Amino acid sequence: MSRQDDLIAEGEPEAEFHPGIAERMPRKRVAGGALIRDRDGRILFIEPTYKPFLDIPGGIAEANESPYDACRREVLEEVGLELTIGPLLVVDWDPARGVWHDAIAFVFDGGVLNGDEELVMQPGEVGAVAFLTLDEAQSRLRPSMHRRLTLAVQALASGIPQYSDFGRIV
Known part of the structure; x- marks a missing residue:
């Protein structure tokens, strides 16, 4: 079945008991990233042009887009790889900081590249890859990203997905 079939099977959404309450509810950013490795076990990092820290390929989900679909789309956009994204490794809550609302970050297994793939960086967004x-x-x-990715590597080895708050097991 498709997602559209699933939505139809759910039926009509319930009406708001108190009109306007849905608009007043908090909203979270949701992101999906891929832990992509080479044959030596090194992780594929991108150098975004819009922030001073390394990141993994992936990004924020658009409206009505799942974290998994956002991960696949962003990996294709950022480094030109159309991958079969594997299972979930980590779900990490990221608290609000500065102008940014809190977020939920999903890290998926991006698999191991065989070395024949051509990485095509998205101009204006990705300055380099390594x-x-x-x-x-x-x-x-960022320390929280290092903690999150450490958990992702551990989940990859154990086969057990992890949940964390700001990169720390709760």
């Missing part, structure tokens, strides 16, 4: 170990990347990652 395969690095977590130790090599640590000084160029």
